Amino acid sequence: MINKIINKFNRRFFTSCFMFLGLLSCVDNGYEEFVAPTGNVNNIQPNTLFTATTDADDDLSVVFRSYSTDAASYSWDFGDGNTSTEANPDYTYSTGGLYMVKLTTVSSDGLTAVDSSEVAPIYVDFDFTTIDSEVIFDNLSNGVSSLIWDFGDGVTVEWDVEDTEDDSDFNPVHIYATAETFEATLTATNFLGDEVSVSKNIEGLILSTVPDFTFEVSSFTVDFTDASLLAVSHSWDFGDDNSSTEVNPTHTFATSGTYNVTLTTTNEAGVSKSITKAVPVGGVEPTFKAIVLNGTADDHQTETGDNADAWDMTPNSTVVDDVLGTIDSPYRALWYNSELNGYIDETYCTDEQPGSSSDGSYVDGEKTRAVKLSSWCRRLYQVVAVEPGVEYTFTIDTRSEAEGINTEVFILNTEITTEVGIEDYADAYFTITNDFNSSKGSASDNTFTTNTFTFKPSSDKIVIYVRSLSAVDSSNEVFIDNIDIITPGF
Template sequence: MFYKLNKKINKSIALILLMSVAFVSCYDDGYEEFVPPTGNINDIQPTTLFTSSTSADSNLELVFRSYSTDAVSYAWDFGDGGTSSEPNPDYTYTTGGLYQVNLTTTSSDGLVAQDSAKVAPIYADFSFSIIDSQVTFDNMSTGASSLVWDFGDGTTISWDAADGVTDPDFSPVHTYATAETFDVTLTATTFLGKEVTVTKKVEGLVLAAIPDFSFTTSSLTVTFTDASLLATSYSWDFGDGNTSADQNPVHTFATRGTYNVTLTITNSANVPRSITKAVPVGGVEPTFKAIVLNGTADVHTSDTGDNADAWDMTPNSTVKDDVLGTIDSPYRALWYNSDLDSWLESAFGDNSEQPGSSSDGNKFAGLGDRGVKLNEASRRLYQVVEVEVGVEYTFTIDSRSEAEGVNTEVFILNNEITSEDAINTEDERNKNADAYFLIDNDFNSSKASSSNDTFTTNTFTFKPSTTKVVIYVRALNAVDSSNEVFYDNIDIITPGF
């Protein structure tokens, strides 16, 4: 009984299982495989950033490294026109400077992220050339915001980009006092404040020879005495077609006159140096040098108005000096022509007969950076100078007019006139002036501080007939602020001094 019942139960279970399989098989006929969703389903914005560092091989080469989430493409813009699609590029700039670098990345979902930063690659280097103990440095750096030169002898100079590349400290010229070997260091600072240094040895210097000579005259014969330092050879040009290689020659000239005698010497490196002096022959030999006061207008800078006081016909009683403070005027006791001052005021209806002090001086002459100016028809340059009768002097003046036709008249007067009636006609001028010169070639609208060629140098010779002469300069067409005339380096050159 028990066995049969069990067999029947097993048959029932098998039937139920068979029906279940059939049902399931019928349901699976419409089934599709499950695919996970794609895209930025959580709306998460990717980010990107990068770092930069200078390569160990070159300060112009930068190493860029990106740190981005889910980036599949990279677009670098290095700020100088260069680009890259690499994840971590190394990039070399051709010129130093300050650049804005941009990185744009795109994720696998097509989302874009960006980052940017400034970089400052730099190239620091210099070359140099040597003449005697004078070294000319050629700065080849790019991308520097400032430079400091250390010449190795305790002397340093600096340059800043704000001063412009024409600054002489950018590529300086330095003269050494000894012939040692020096380590010269150039320190260049990037626009982001990083310092880069370059050091080179300067060696093989030779002390420069310094030419000089004196002379004595007896009729047409002149005895020359060498006073040079470190000279190894001598070459004289006497200005009359004759020459000599003697150290202390004696030369007889054929005729009277003033000759420009040039002595050229060389040092042990065979580098030449020359000096030229005016030598009067067969005439009056000067015993002292004529002194023009404040011919560069660079004295008394505490009050720039005092810079031109040496050229006023009625000088101030006091001036303000940078070192000494307020002092008695060194000019007032030497001349004070109130009569002429009054005449000019009456003739032109203007009580400003004195010249002005100007920052438009010929600063590249090595004598300062100020000058004097005439900016009205009534203004004059006026100075009394002690001289010797019969000596042949050379007068020199640098001038620049702002407009064509603003001509300058230069007189060397033999007395202090009381009105310009004494010089306005040729007959009167011949009586009262030992020399007259018209400057009509000095038009240049550029500022004197822009280059060393803006001033015109005018010279002429004269022989005074009295022991005191008056330098007298006028520009009747001068107009304030538009047709002004500027002067610098006014001097009377004494032969032999």
């Protein structure tokens, strides 16, 4: 009985299994084999970043450290033509300066990331040689934007990269007044504003005299002024078989020419040193006439503003002429001092150019044009070619409409970029205080006052520079006319 039941169960079980397998064989599976994705599925961009730190033992060496996500390769460009494929290179520049460094990384997915930054390696050092108490410094530094020399005796000298390495303050010469030991310090600033200092002891100085002198020439007579250090006796050789032992002698030469004058000084220890300078006497003969452009302010009258263009520190590129109409400015090619113009504009001046006025002086009964200063910040500015050493006569007509409105006239030996310390660049300076006349006047009553003074330029170009800081509006303005430079013999 039991066998019958088991046989019956087995037949039903196997029948069910065959039916289930047959059903499965009739169904399509409908899918592909799963393959894991590769590459940057979410398009997430890798980042790269690096730091640059100057090596503590070498200011020309920079330690680079990268902080990059998923970087499989590195490409460094150090900005001086050299490269590296290291992840974290240490690099030494051969010369200091300002360099743009770029790091390019490539991720495992082939994506690129870039970072860049400036570095400013610097080298600071100096040598020196001594001659008695005079020290000649040899600056070995590079990659510097500015310098401060501290000679250790309270004297400092500053240098800026705009001065160029030809400037004497880059390799200064310093004279010590005592024979002590001094610590000289050179502090250099790189192009990112970081400072590095080097100090050295100045030893073995021998106290010695340092001869020097200045001179003023008036025709054939020369006044000599001693400027020596540590001198107890003086010996002058004027170069014409004459001599003197005075401290500050005056000597008259017999003929014109240039004489080599030698001053020998001796200190308390009996050490002597000499210096020789060329001294021109008898006056310098000019070879050409100094030309003042539009000193009468009468040219280019079609538009009154153009009458003052010759006196603008930033002349217009074109001006308006009576006959020719608009023409290229004859002044723009000779000077264009935008730096000084910007300096004056920084003081909130509306216009540094002088104005043009019909209230000029009279010629043959007719009133001419003039320029005017109607604001404290207006200036007259013109560059004129001259010859050093020639004695010129400067003449100018002015009229101020209020008392106390003084006008300053500078003859500068260079183009300045700021009025700070302007007196240091003046070969001559004159203040006009005698030109007050509030009336408009007439042809028979010329209201302008003429002032003249002489000057000797120290360079081959001078700048006529005129200002009136008390002329603040139209009620106290200053009118200026007939500006000229008289050249002897022309």
